[in-house]
Amino acid sequence: MSWAQPSAIVGAGESALGHVPGRSCQSLQAEAMLAALANAGISKDEVDGLVAQPSLVSPVIRHAVNLAQYVGLSSDRVQWLQSSGHGSVAASGGALHEACMAIAAGVCETVVVVSGDNLLSAGRSAGISMLANMRDGEFESPYGTFIAATWAMTATRYMHDYDVAETDLARVAVALRERAADHPRAQMRKPMTVEDVLASPVVSSPLRRLNCAIVSDGACAVVVESLARARGRRRHVPVLSGETAYGMPGGRVTDDMGQVGNPYSARTGTRESSRRALVAADVTLADIDLLCTYDPFSHVPLLFFEGLGYCDEGDGGQLVRDGFLDHGVGATFNLHGGLHSYCHPGNAGGLFMTVEAFRQLAGEPLGRAADSPSLGLVHGYGANKGVFTTTVLAKGAS
Amino acid sequence: MIEDRPPAAGPDAAEFWAGCDAGVLRFQRCAECGELNWFPRSFCRACSSRNLRWEDGTGRGSVGEATVVNRPMNESFADEVPYVLAMVHLDEGYDMLTRIVGEGALRVGVGDRVEVRFVRTRGHALPVFEQIR
Numbered sequence: 001m002s003w004a005q006p007s008a009i010v011g012a013g014e015s016a017l018g019h020v021p022g023r024s025c026q027s028l029q030a031e032a033m034l035a036a037l038a039n040a041g042i043s044k045d046e047v048d049g050l051v052a053q054p055s056l057v058s059p060v061i062r063h064a065v066n067l068a069q070y071v072g073l074s075s076d077r078v079q080w081l082q083s084s085g086h087g088s089v090a091a092s093g094g095a096l097h098e099a100c101m102a103i104a105a106g107v108c109e110t111v112v113v114v115s116g117d118n119l120l121s122a123g124r125s126a127g128i129s130m131l132a133n134m135r136d137g138e139f140e141s142p143y144g145t146f147i148a149a150t151w152a153m154t155a156t157r158y159m160h161d162y163d164v165a166e167t168d169l170a171r172v173a174v175a176l177r178e179r180a181a182d183h184p185r186a187q188m189r190k191p192m193t194v195e196d197v198l199a200s201p202v203v204s205s206p207l208r209r210l211n212c213a214i215v216s217d218g219a220c221a222v223v224v225e226s227l228a229r230a231r232g233r234r235r236h237v238p239v240l241s242g243e244t245a246y247g248m249p250g251g252r253v254t255d256d257m258g259q260v261g262n263p264y265s266a267r268t269g270t271r272e273s274s275r276r277a278l279v280a281a282d283v284t285l286a287d288i289d290l291l292c293t294y295d296p297f298s299h300v301p302l303l304f305f306e307g308l309g310y311c312d313e314g315d316g317g318q319l320v321r322d323g324f325l326d327h328g329v330g331a332t333f334n335l336h337g338g339l340h341s342y343c344h345p346g347n348a349g350g351l352f353m354t355v356e357a358f359r360q361l362a363g364e365p366l367g368r369a370a371d372s373p374s375l376g377l378v379h380g381y382g383a384n385k386g387v388f389t390t391t392v393l394a395k396g397a398s
Numbered sequence: 399m400i401e402d403r404p405p406a407a408g409p410d411a412a413e414f415w416a417g418c419d420a421g422v423l424r425f426q427r428c429a430e431c432g433e434l435n436w437f438p439r440s441f442c443r444a445c446s447s448r449n450l451r452w453e454d455g456t457g458r459g460s461v462g463e464a465t466v467v468n469r470p471m472n473e474s475f476a477d478e479v480p481y482v483l484a485m486v487h488l489d490e491g492y493d494m495l496t497r498i499v500g501e502g503a504l505r506v507g508v509g510d511r512v513e514v515r516f517v518r519t520r521g522h523a524l525p526v527f528e529q530i531r
Contacts, residue, residue, distance in 0.1 A: 137406035139437055142524055143497050144400070144467065144475040149483050153463035160508040204483075205466040252443060263463055263485070 002241040002280040003104035008230035009222045009237045009393070011040025012355040017218035017343045018187040021121045025055035025219075028116045028345075030071045032219035040223040041234050042110060047073050049080040049108030051095045053115035053347040056134075057122040067114070079108050093380050093389030096354055097242040099224040109229055115348035116219020148212055148297065150384060152204035155299045157263045159206060162314035166206060168321060169298035170197035173210050173340055175325040176295060180337025183367030187216055188341040197298075211298040213339035213349065220348055220355045231397075237361045238394040240375075241280035245272035245388045254386045266300060266381065269388030270307025274379060277390035283375055285309050288392075290360050290373035291329050292353035294380035295338040304379055332370040335360060350380040354391070362396035399478060400497070404521025411438035413452045415522040423457040423514045423525055425490060426450040436492040457514035458530070459488040464498060464506050480504060486512055486527050500528035 013035025015028040029052060037044055050073065054063035064081040080102050084095040099111040135141045158164055174194055180186035192210065200210040230236035247254040248268055262268060278284060285308060293304045302316030310330070311319040324330035336342040336356040339349045357376040359365050376393040407415045417424035426435040429451045433444035442450055464484040470476055482498040484506065498506045499515065506512075512527035 138408050138411060139405070140495055142400065142403050142405045142519070143483060143495060143526075144470055144472070144478060144481060145483055145495060146471040148471065149465050149467050152465035152467075153483060153485055156465055157463040157508055201468065202466075203469045205468070207465075209469075 001243065003100050003239075005104040005106065006227040007100040007103045007224050007239045008227050009239065009354070009358045010225050010230045010233040010235070011036045011038075011042065011223040012358045013037070013039050013221050014185065014343075014352075014355065015116060015219040017185055018216060019120055020118070020217035023118055023121070023217065025057060025117045026067055026070050028118060028217065028219035029067055029114045029221070032116055032221040033067075033071055033112050033114050036112060036114075036221035036223050042223060044071060045074045045077060046110050047112055048077050049082075049099065049102050049111035050078070051082045051084050051098050051102075051111060051113045053084050053095060053351075055117050056346040057117055057119060080111075093242065093350060093354070093378060093391050094244060094382060094387075095351065096222065096224065096239070096391060097244070097389070100239055100242060103224065103226050109226055111224045112221055113224060113351065114219060114221035115351040116221075117345040117348065118217045119345040120215045120217045147384060148207060149204045151297045151300065152207045154263055154266065154303075154385070155206050155297065158299055158303065162317065164299065164302065164314070164317035166198060166208075167194055168302070168317035169206075169211050170194040171320050171325070172295070172298040172301055173197050176334055176338045176340040176342075179335050179368055180341030183336050183342065185366060186337045186342045188214055188337070207297055207299075210340075213296045213344040214341065216343045216345045218343045218345050218348065220343075220351050222351070222354055222358060235362050235364075235396045235398040237358050237396040240283070240392040240394050241277045242389065242391045243273045243276035243280060244390075245269045245276070247386070248272075254383075264303065264313075265385045266303040266388075267307040267313065269381065269386075270304050270379060270390075271309070273388040273390040274308050274377070277377075277392050281375075281392040283392065285377075287375050288377045289329055290332045290357060290370050290376035290393075292334055292357050292376065292378045294350055294353065295334060295340055296344075296349070298340070301333070308377070308379070332360070332373060335365065335368045335370060337367075353378050353380065354393075357393055358396075361393055400517060400524065400526075401519050403474070404519040405524060407522050408438075410440055414438050417452070417454070418516055418523040418525055421516055421523075423455045423488075424452050425455055425488075425492060427453050434490065434492055436494065453490075455488060455490050457488075457525075459486045459512060459527070461485075461498070461506055461508055461510045461512055462487045462493060463508065466504055482506055484512075484527065494525075497526040498529070499526045502529055 015031035428442035430447040516523040
């Protein structure tokens with residue numbers, strides 16, 4: 001939807017990223033919040049809303065209230081503290097939309113959206129097991145499933161049905177590493193080749209280790225305000241629209257369990273949420289000149305490119321072989337390096353895309369710069385393969 | 399091992415798990431509108447009727463998606479690698495997440511025909527699938 005009372009992002013910030021031992025989820029999220037507020041030139045005493053994504057490592061239901069007291073937000077000022085759950089948030093796009101909704105409803109004027117965790121330092125036994133244990137205990141967990149495996153199953157089918165090769169997946173991973181190598185804050189900056197990807201061990205066939213998102217510590221945050229208020233800030237990046245698709249058109253709401261019967265929910269869900277978001281923003285895909293999509297595994301962006309409409313169904317591999325990632329809007333894809341190489345502490349992987357898009361559209365990139373982008377599209381998913389969210393952002397203004 | 403992780407059987411699926419223990423793969427169909435419902439539930443997903451009837455399935459289907467897991471993210475599966483996860487499309491028209499076991503499982507491909515087997519666990523029997531000709 002586009003909101004009757006529109007919003008804009010006025011600042012973004014991050015904690016220390018990568019391997020950051022000795023820090024809690026709250027500590028990392030607080031650092032990112034304060035950095036985003038400083039970036040916006042706003043005091044924490046002005047914050048009247050908070051959307052915070054709970055830790056996967058040590059989840060607390062009342063996370064947002066905990067974080068607000070940890071940071072010391074003003075009890076006189078705050079109107080709304082929202083713990084934004086994992087499954088429905090569609091890679092943090094939904095968390096941004098919640099902030100826009102609170103502003104459109106007139107409940108809040110200055111909302112911080114924050115996500116992050118100490119997923120790497122908590123160790124495999126804590127954080128990653130937590131991700132595995134989020135599966136349904138009756139019909140999923142007994143089989144030993146986890147996120148990489150469910151997406152690997154999709155990759156098997158995708159590569160069976162279409163002309164998509166392991167080298168195409170490797171090209172995606174390499175392109176993201178090249179971007180990260182130019183970004184001073186990226187966790188994985190060492191150059192890497194297609195051969196390196198193909199030589200990395202198979203995690204869950206056909207996905208190799210270097211086809212998978214990294215594991216990180218870190219947090220990021222954005223500050224969202226009503227457009228009217230945002231115009232008085234250092235700069236603002238308008239949020240033109242945000243749409244979420246909760247299943248197939250004409251069908252019923254799905255989650256990762258309910259999506260069965262459609263191996264290509266990533267494509268159909270993307271098609272629906274992006275179509276609606278572009279209509280709501282009154283723009284077309286051809287107008288988009290900055291592209292960020294969730295990239296948890298190397299084939300997922302290809303399905304997203306197909307769903308967005310950059311090529312026909314099944315032509316994602318050919319699209320990459322034709323140099324999509326090197327020219328035009330494709331060259332602006334995840335300029336921070338994405339989940340593959342920038343930072344991925346769990347839930348927050350998606351919000352880092354929004355931070356990157358904000359920086360690019362505000363003309364303040366830290367790494368590779370897009371060429372004066374005017375319209376950004378940020379796309380991700382939640383509930384594993386069930387919920388897809390697209391956001392359209394405009395060029396920053398001061 | 400898989401035997402040590404019994405499914406957390408819930409009340410909606412009591413008939414399903416009883417079927418597994420008896421060697422039958424069951425699913426629900428709405429007696430009012432005919433909608434096939436999977437996973438088990440108390441209300442029809444189409445018409446909201448509570449009149450869901452259990453039917454015995456053939457237990458046969460085709461592999462829709464599959465992966466060989468070499469590096470599980472959860473240590474409790476570490477002693478089982480490599481193992482094969484799959485989405486099986488049952489002949490009755492629904493899909494379920496499961497494992498492929500038995501001879502040739504590591505080479506299973508999209509479209510391969512499979513049939514249900516039931517693995518004993520410390521709780522209810524768990525449906526897995528094996529390739530058939």
